[in-house]
Amino acid sequence: MATPNPQPSESCERFRSEIDAFLDGSVGSLEPELAAHKSRCAECSAAFARRLSLRRALASIARVGVPEALDRAVVVAGEPAELVRLELRHLEPRLAPAELDARVRPGIAHPPRFVLIARRRVQWRVAAAAAVVAAVGVTAFRGAAGIGGSRDSLDGARFVLEYRPVSEMSPYWKAAVEVLAEGAPRDL
Amino acid sequence: MEFGPPNRSHLRAACAFWALALGALAACQGNGAEAPIVENLATATSLAGPRPAHRGTRTVEVQEQGVRRVTVEQVFDDGLSDIGLRLLSVDGKPPAPRAELRYRSAGRSLHAQRTPHVDAARALRNYGVSIVSTSETVAGRATVRLRFEPRRPGASTVEIWVDVASGLALRVDRLDASGAVASSIHYDDIRVGGIEREEGDPPTLPDPPATAAASALSFQPLVPGRGLEGFERVETNVVQIPFDDRIVFLQRERWTDGVESFLVFQADPKDAVFGEPAPPTPTGATTITTYSVGGVSMLTCTRDGRTLAAIGRLPERELGELLARYSPR
Numbered sequence: 001m002a003t004p005n006p007q008p009s010e011s012c013e014r015f016r017s018e019i020d021a022f023l024d025g026s027v028g029s030l031e032p033e034l035a036a037h038k039s040r041c042a043e044c045s046a047a048f049a050r051r052l053s054l055r056r057a058l059a060s061i062a063r064v065g066v067p068e069a070l071d072r073a074v075v076v077a078g079e080p081a082e083l084v085r086l087e088l089r090h091l092e093p094r095l096a097p098a099e100l101d102a103r104v105r106p107g108i109a110h111p112p113r114f115v116l117i118a119r120r121r122v123q124w125r126v127a128a129a130a131a132v133v134a135a136v137g138v139t140a141f142r143g144a145a146g147i148g149g150s151r152d153s154l155d156g157a158r159f160v161l162e163y164r165p166v167s168e169m170s171p172y173w174k175a176a177v178e179v180l181a182e183g184a185p186r187d188l
Numbered sequence: 189m190e191f192g193p194p195n196r197s198h199l200r201a202a203c204a205f206w207a208l209a210l211g212a213l214a215a216c217q218g219n220g221a222e223a224p225i226v227e228n229l230a231t232a233t234s235l236a237g238p239r240p241a242h243r244g245t246r247t248v249e250v251q252e253q254g255v256r257r258v259t260v261e262q263v264f265d266d267g268l269s270d271i272g273l274r275l276l277s278v279d280g281k282p283p284a285p286r287a288e289l290r291y292r293s294a295g296r297s298l299h300a301q302r303t304p305h306v307d308a309a310r311a312l313r314n315y316g317v318s319i320v321s322t323s324e325t326v327a328g329r330a331t332v333r334l335r336f337e338p339r340r341p342g343a344s345t346v347e348i349w350v351d352v353a354s355g356l357a358l359r360v361d362r363l364d365a366s367g368a369v370a371s372s373i374h375y376d377d378i379r380v381g382g383i384e385r386e387e388g389d390p391p392t393l394p395d396p397p398a399t400a401a402a403s404a405l406s407f408q409p410l411v412p413g414r415g416l417e418g419f420e421r422v423e424t425n426v427v428q429i430p431f432d433d434r435i436v437f438l439q440r441e442r443w444t445d446g447v448e449s450f451l452v453f454q455a456d457p458k459d460a461v462f463g464e465p466a467p468p469t470p471t472g473a474t475t476i477t478t479y480s481v482g483g484v485s486m487l488t489c490t491r492d493g494r495t496l497a498a499i500g501r502l503p504e505r506e507l508g509e510l511l512a513r514y515s516p517r
Contacts (some may be wrong), residue, residue, distance in 0.1 A: 160476065164478070167477075168463070169463065170463035171464065174290075175293065
């Protein structure tokens, strides 16, 4: 059981310098020595809980729902690049800056049967709205049947592929990215 | 007969075989006899065989959305279980301390990913294999350059420069659809042999995730109705990973077509290791969230009380189709 420790020790200092790296996924596991310290030291245990709570709170307030107008902005892409270009014109300019076209278009290399490219509800970071707008192409398809999706809505689609920015990945996914993507991606 | 971990004699035998086999390949270059020799080679050995101990420096170049990223790393590999990796530079600059932490924690898997595991029998079913050259050197060593052309549309062409003397892959290039090099991993210098550690070798990496019994899972895993064309599931196990100050159990499957591979994970949704589940669509369709970085696709979705995730160098659409085929037994 953790006990009060009025004088922070060297172990306390080390523990507190390491917990952020652990909480943000930079290190895969808490070293046994640090884990043992956490169970012994009430102050550090509380500090850990506070950091964890803060991290979760930040994660929740950093996301807001995208306006419904965006949900309705479905882009049909029979000939992806050209149609996306046409349909993007209907999106609210404030939500769809010119860079979206450039960012979304390279991702539309799907065979014609995956015809539905849509912008729909995503989560975004308040401080980085532009980054969110750049990340929300959606391809819908009838997953199990392997047949093309509806041209003008999600009706009939059993599965929807939703593209998200790397910055929204969980810590475990970030570690996986590093494993397979030759180093941490630049926007992590 | 019992099979233990590879020892020095295994390594010597593997090296000798490679030297003979690749020497034969080199001798036959140009007279149209490559295909049968490659097939014979495939039945006898593979790039996934025992590897000799080595140490050196290698460069990893990745073309990502038009931007070229270059990392340089130092490697020590005793050919058994001791692997060390040190990040030397990122885009010509010293790595940030935080980057090194990440690098170290993921280093063992990183090393495995950069060391090609070519299952020759499967590779020959799914790729056309040819010899491009027998006269090129990498890091000053003579190599045979093999080219793997996928029979499946959309897959990447892979070229591997194999060290004639040791059988190690000294360079691996992946080409994009236009034939340009999308990523390249090559040794700048390498010394083969010597299992004992020496001063200056990179520190030993953390152990890989421990495995557990299937009973450790709190759910019955889903099973795929059918796999992806050319790919076979070659490994299924349960791994335990530390996450948010606790241990999380995941089922991990590895699929391969002989050259490329991808992983499929299943987890309990309450563990949220792959992030919060996507909200349901208005029509009730399952949302598969996908990220793509450096040609690697990462997908995840939650349904039937399980979180499914896939990661690999395949188009999101293909991995999405596979996830959609998983269902209760």
